[in-house]
Each structure stands twice: as structure tokens, then as C-alpha cells.
Amino acid sequence: ERDDSVTMGTLQESIKTINEQVQQQRKCERNKVGIFWDWENIEIPKPGNGNASVPALLKNMRTDLLDYGKEIKQSRIYHDSSKAHSIVKHHRRSIANQGWEIVDCPCVKFRPREKDSKDTKDKDTKDKPTEEDSTEGLNVKEVVDKKIIVDIMEFAYDHYEEGATVVIISNDADYGYMLSHLQNKGIYVVVVYSANADELTQVGDESLDFSHFI
Numbered sequence: 214e215r216d217d218s219v220t221m222g223t224l225q226e227s228i229k230t231i232n233e234q235v236q237q238q239r240k241c242e243r244n245k246v247g248i249f250w251d252w253e254n255i256e257i258p259k260p261g262n263g264n265a266s267v268p269a270l271l272k273n274m275r276t277d278l279l280d281y282g283k284e285i286k287q288s289r290i291y292h293d294s295s296k297a298h299s300i301v302k303h304h305r306r307s308i309a310n311q312g313w314e315i316v317d318c319p320c321v322k323f324r325p326r327e328k329d330s331k332d333t334k335d336k337d338t339k340d341k342p343t344e345e346d347s348t349e350g351l352n353v354k355e356v357v358d359k360k361i362i363v364d365i366m367e368f369a370y371d372h373y374e375e376g377a378t379v380v381i382i383s384n385d386a387d388y389g390y391m392l393s394h395l396q397n398k399g400i401y402v403v404v405v406y407s408a409n410a411d412e413l414t415q416v417g418d419e420s421l422d423f424s425h426f427i
Contacts, residue, residue, distance in 0.1 A: 243401050244376040246282035247368040248274075249361050250313075251383035252292035252300060255407045255423055265427050267304055271311040273426045281378040281403060287368055289314045291357045296320075316364075318357040362391055369400050378403060382423070386412035 257267055279285055292299045294317045365379055381388055382405040392402045393416055404417035414420035
């Protein structure tokens with residue numbers, strides 16, 4: 214029994230070593246890196262209390278993530294400027310100076326259709342988007358995740374043959390299905406998370422805690 218235990222332990226270590234070697238080889242074969250940041254899930258923490266300044270954080274992130282390829286082809290931050298927790302103005306310049314592209318994704322607000330309404334005129338206006346700031350009584354359709362998904366798929370398609378790494382900065386498990394399919398196509402996936410992202414981190418080839426860059 215002791216010999217069997219030793220043999221099993223040795224086998225598990227061998228498998229682990231082989232997996233690490235394969236993963237490292239896949240990582241080295243990557244060429245283009247695309248970084249896609251879901252700001253609504255993970256925001257830049259306020260400087261101070263040991264946190265790095267915004268320029269320093271973005272520089273650290275660029276330096277570390279460049280290890281996953283030869284060139285960072287895209288680095289985009291997605292947010293909704295109409296929301297209170299959107300990117301503040303004094304961060305925008307720092308973000309732009311570090312070479313990041315800010316993608317504004319305003320949500321679409323619409324009033325739910327009332328099935329019992331007999332007024333045709335009212336029915337025609339029920340689902341029309343509104344510019345009201347308040348979302349009370351409204352259905353809110355988010356577009357951030359949809360833009361991220363489309364951009365990631367386009368990036369993967371454009372750089373598939375030369376080798377691509379997709380870095381997603383988010384805690385949202387809804388991206389898991391897409392990322393799994395990209396891995397099946399040979400795309401290397403890195404998940405940067407902050408908290409409560411167990412499902413998403415299990416999908417990626419690698420996962421990094423956002424605090425690593427702070």
C-alpha cells in the first residue's frame with residue numbers, strides 16, 4: 214500500500230509538471246495580446262492607503278501582461294458614462310496617456326410593455342428608449358458585456374493564426390461560456406479578478422488577482 218501511495222504521488226507530480234510545461238509552451242507561442250476591462254465589475258481603487266496611483270497601476274499592468282505575448286495589440290476599458298461609478302474625468306487623461314482606449318457603453322432604458330393596454334398610441338411608445346437619468350420603473354438593458362464579447366471575438370478571429378492571448382478584467386461569470394470556446398480554438402485566456410470570481414477563474418488558463426498590480 215505504501216508503494217502504491219508513493220507511485221500515485223509521483224504520477225500526480227509528473228502530470229502536474231507536464232501540464233505546467235504545456236501551459237508555458239502555449240504561453241510562449243502567443244504573439245498578440247488583447248486586454249478587455251469591464252469597469253463596472255472592477256474599478257481602479259482610490260490612490261493612497263498603499264494603493265498605486267492610476268498611471269503607476271496601468272504601467273504595472275501593461276508591463277506584466279506583455280509577458281503573455283510580443284505586443285499588446287488592444288487595451289480597452291468599457292464603462293457607462295451615464296452612471297455614477299463611471300470613469301471620473303481626472304482619470305481619463307491618465308488612462309489615455311497610458312495608451313488605453315475608453316469605450317463608452319450607455320445603457321438603453323425602456324418602459325415595460327403593458328399587455329392590458331388598449332391604447333395603440335401608448336403601445337407604440339412603451340418600448341422606446343428614454344433619456345431619463347432615473348431608472349425607477351424602467352427595464353435597463355446593459356450593453357457593456359455585449360460590446361466586450363463582440364470585441365473579444367473579433368480580436369480572437371483577427372489574430373488566431375499568429376497566436377493570441379485574451380486578457381479579461383472582470384468578475385462576471387457570464388463571460389465563461391465565451392472564454393471556454395476561445396480556449397477550444399487555441400486562444401490563451403487570462404482572467405484578472407478582484408473578488409467572488411471563482412467560476413470565471415476556473416475557466417481561464419491563468420488567473421491574476423487585480424491587487425497584484427496595485
